[in-house]
Amino acid sequence: MKIAIASGKGGTGKTTVATCLAQVLAETGLRVRYLDCDVEEPNGHLFLHPEIYESKPVTVPVPEVDREKCVGCGLCAKICQYAAIACVKKKVVTFPELCHGCGGCARVCPAGAIREVGRGIGVAETGRSCKIDFAQGCLRVGEAMSPSLIRQVRDIPTGAELDIIDAPPGTSCPAITAIRGADFVLLVTEPTPFGLNDLALALDMVRELDIPRAVVVNRHEDENLSARKFCSERHVQIAAEIPDDRRVAEAYSQGLLPVIALPEYRPYFLDLWANVNKLATGTPGKEPA
């Protein structure tokens, strides 16, 4: 099973929920893998402190033009949807940083003048944190093509029973790439106008992808029931409400998982998992021991 932890707004607690869930489920004996797909700013490692076993460079294929063979027909520039190739005065100019690596240019070239070469955009790393299998992507600073890297991290083979995908925030290509293929999406929000506004956008995205979903309300306050009202209006279940607690922030600031620093938080995540199983299958799931 694959669960993606996403949000519209950044900083709502995706990584906190993803890492705590991974920790409590690993403790129950489930083989869990945590994947940090927030490749522009991976931070799960700050809390899981993994030992990295392998770091593989990730490349995207970009065109290399053989000037000798090029006939200057401009078909490559015409097919490129990203303006990564221009053809002026029968001369081809390439902009590798704009290339999405679709390979269209090499395919349409009638002269066989385009060869695809790998351009490094970052690394995909695998390792282990105690009982948790760990994977993360790190995009090179200045790169814009995060979806290619996210896809490669997401698709690293595994023997784990459960993949917990820590998605990037937002509702554009990087978030969609991380979420696509998941069996369930948890949308983490905070009960603020900004949080709920972006939750609405994220919900629309997940609905469009047609993936079962539920909301986790982080920094929940009893007197602030705006998130409950919102979720009931939008017909989406709340799978957990995590209280607003300064001690959680203090643990966070020291790189400690709340479920380890504050063991009373473990039941929140065990209940969350039980709720996910109920909502994902319509029947009570495997209850953790």
Add this chain to the structure above:
Amino acid sequence: MKIAVTSEGSTLEAAVDPRFGRCKYFIVVDTDTGAFEAVDNVQNLNAAQGAGIQSAETVVNQGAEAVLTGHCGPKAFRTLSTGEVKIYVGVEGTVREAVEAFKAGKLQASENADVEGHW
């Protein structure tokens, strides 16, 4: 010779558009006859990326040998240079004034892009 001026409108009296890639129009002027044509650039104005590159292709395909504009980024500059188009930045006023200044030899071609991409 033909020159292209980035413009906020479709006439010679319109202001020079300071942006190259996302200008509203290119006014392509024949400096010998004074004849001109307005080329709508709305497609690149709304492009997600690569506006400068594709605008540069438009300019080259129009047969212009020089472009007069406010600013030009590195990708557009590279594409224009490959297309053997001279680039004049820092141009202001109306399109007509810009063309007159060019004809009078008051403008100086740039050696490099004058702004970063996505400025």
